[in-house]
Amino acid sequence: MTDVRVPTLGESVTEATVATWFVKPGAAVGPDEILCELETDKVTVEVRAPEAGVLGEIVAQEGETVGVNALLATLLPAGASAAPAQSKSEGPAAPQPAAPNFQEVKMTDVMVPALGESVSEATVSTWFKKPGDAVAQDEILCELETDKVSVEVPAPVAGTLREILAAEGETVAAGGKLAVMAEGAGGAVAAPKAAAPAAAPAPAAGGKDVEHAPAAKKAMAEAGLSPDQVTGTGRDGRIMKEDVAAAAAAPTPAPAPVQTTQVSIAPPPASVPRAPVPAEDAAREERVKMTRLRATIARRLKDAQNTAAMLTTYNEVDMSAVMDLRTAYKDQFEKKHAVKLGFMGFFVKACCHALKEVPEVNAEIDGGDIIYKNYVHMGVAVGTPSGLVVPVVRDADAKGFAQIEKEIGALGKRGRDGKLTMQEMQGGSFTISNGGVYGSLMSSPILNPPQSGILGMHKIQERPVVVNGQIVIRPMMYLALSYDHRIVDGKGAVTFLVRVKEALEDPRRLLMDL
Template identity: 70%
Template sequence: MSTEVRVPALGESVTEATVATWFKKPGDAVEVDEMLCELETDKVTVEVPSPVAGTLGEVVVAEGETVSPDALLATISEGAPSAGAEDVRPREVETTAKAESAQPSGHVDIPVPSLGESVTEATVATWYKKVGDTVAADEMIAELETDKVSVEVPAPQSGTISKIHIAEGETVSAGGILAQMAAEGGAASAAPTAEPAAAATPPSESGSAKDIENAPSANKMMAEKGIDPASVKGSGRDGRIMKEDVMNASSTSAPAPAASAAPRAPVSADDANREERVKMTRLRQTIARRLKDAQNTAAMLTTFNEVDMKAVMDLRNTYKAEFEKKHGVRLGFMSFFTKACVHALKEVPEVNAEIDGTDIVYKNFVHMGVAAGTPTGLVVPVIRDADQMSFAEIEKAIGEKGRKARDGKLSMAEMQGGTFTISNGGVYGSLMSSPILNPPQSGILGMHKIQDRPVVINGEIVIRPMMYLALSYDHRVVDGKGAVTFLVRVKEALEDPQRLLMDL
């Protein structure tokens, strides 16, 4: 039986990749999830694992050739490989096979669940169970943190936790083994003896580390930037250094001299005793890096306006009871702002566009990002095709994403693909701010606190509920005229909501 090996998902807006390296040749034995080859795109390096165990058959695409997503790369003959192929099986695969065969009967490994595209490692944030505890099938036993989302680890079946390989705060690679459990009714003993931390040492730290081949793109970048490979921590399989690792190392190494040249001012022993030093979570590190990247990459400007919220508030008060009774969801302000932004994006499409290399990509749809604060940091779930939704559908979608965000249950897919973002700092009391872009988007609208202020209407001073609006935009794509026009259209739609119904 033959199994096809195809190009995996390459990421949003990536349409092709180049085969950089084949790590196996026809006739070689391969194990499930063993890396076969490596692809390079203009954004990331992608590893291609084997979907089955068997023997590598025909290699359809040679090194240096270009392929599209889902294109056929090679074939694998399933089943026992030939004797010749068995001889060339890598040493670490043999070791793994021996370890698996030596595993006591009744024991079940607890692996790292799928972390999502381009995520190669995670940190164990919390163990909810300890060695010796009994668990039910699908009961949550641990929580992992990646640089994008939190991932829950369920028990694969009922039984007893017998060993924990990765302690809290330690890092584990995608596909790694977190712990071991004795299956319910299994013959193996579930003695409460924790696995020492040394057992989690990856193969890359053993004597065979020098046999591990780094990503070609990583070697090239290290050579160009003069970076010592020993100073770069690899996130690839078995500690292989990937292109992203070099980029992270180069970005963090630049400010290092300044930091060492100007250390923090000495503090008294009394002050030091009252300080608390907490390591940043992977999510917080990613938020910090992405926000700084946005400032460094985009030509970011912010334009301001203010909106009289009386019409929206009156309309909401008039219909909110009927709305909730019919649709089962409360009528909030976010659906009005989403509808107003969708309306304005149709007139000023560059605010809904993005730069890709030397191209500007205009989106003929609106995937609305809604920034949400969580206990672990800011996340931006995406409401897909918001331009096709009713007020009730928008409110339901925002409510669902908000609950998932607070519970740490957002998937990577739910935070990808946004074309424009709304951020509501008003819920925290912010009166005015300048929001930062969410790359690669070209615009973000900042909402703020509604505050009664005196304004002049028809020559008279009246008190109205006013809100400041801020649009931050990428000046490389959006001109000042377009940015101001967009914000004025949002203002007009909110001050006269009937315009949304009339498409004016």
């Protein structure tokens, strides 16, 4: 007898609710077949059979709350070989002839690849192949979208795409199964499998066998919506919490009074219900679902405001010395190092210099502790078509101008092409954001948690300034340091910004470590 237990649910998630059991006691199951679905406050997790067998006793019923590694059910040894085929079809007889075909060719699972540290799930963005299509080894099958990057999933073997298990828009866990491939010539048997998902929604339409997510039921009760007013996007038409939010926000005459009631009882914490829109305006609008990247950017920025005691201090810097230095050495620099000498290298070196004197700007708060970092992993914010990403130049304090400029250029290009990996965007200890490339003259950057500081660069603009009692025209830039006042005092923040200013106005200080 084998125990079926609650899998790891992700960082900081310790319990889940049993949402739906897809298999009944006594039913035969195959290895890796989905037994039930758990719902946490962040994601829906599928629990699969660890091996072939017969489902014994269900210990945790639907609606019960279970902890990590808790016992869900027991799995008995497999009985007759015909049982799994009968269990999987559950009604329509069409899939049954497919069983012998499965054994004629070698089947290979297409799995969700490693998504990176602290990333436990992704959304299936696009399938480039359909069931029955022949694919070559390493040919791209689909694209997954995580909170930070897009991940391409290549074919593990050459053959035929047999079955797609996770449709576009579905959320999948790291290590989960995306599809099944038949090695070699398997196209002839792929067509019957492709028809199986189409037949599944028929009984679900009646609402008899579909158990909606518990969080969705609660949200519908609060919003005054019935299941027939909400379009479910989960498995077999199952209504998820996001579906209820979308239905409540839809600009239709019926939900309008419901939204008013919702506001008076419990207004949503992160958004304000949309006011009714005239029909002529609604016809000219376009509603597009947020990408995971954009939703994560929005959530993290708001979390930073809610968590940190964020404050911004400003200064300005005369860029004459840096510009003169670039003009004098840019040709020699590019000839020797095969990379252009930009402004970002000077700012990275200046910040590394200042962080040594004010280490709390390079630290972070972890519960009741302060973690001081004896290194500088410099995050450099890059704007991409999908949104803002922050690749990291590791150990920037130990690198020279040429290496820093090369890494920033390479990371920026990979970011714009959507090729950054999770490892390239994790572990930053301080961030520089350059709004000046877009023409920004002044801004207050928002922290990138759990970091305690971020420097905002801005547009270089010639302005009249007083130097030695004389009014002269100089290329000036405003600098902004946003910092977490819980760990960085005003004195430290001002000192940091002054040290950056001094290093940029006299780059020789960087050589002399002054």
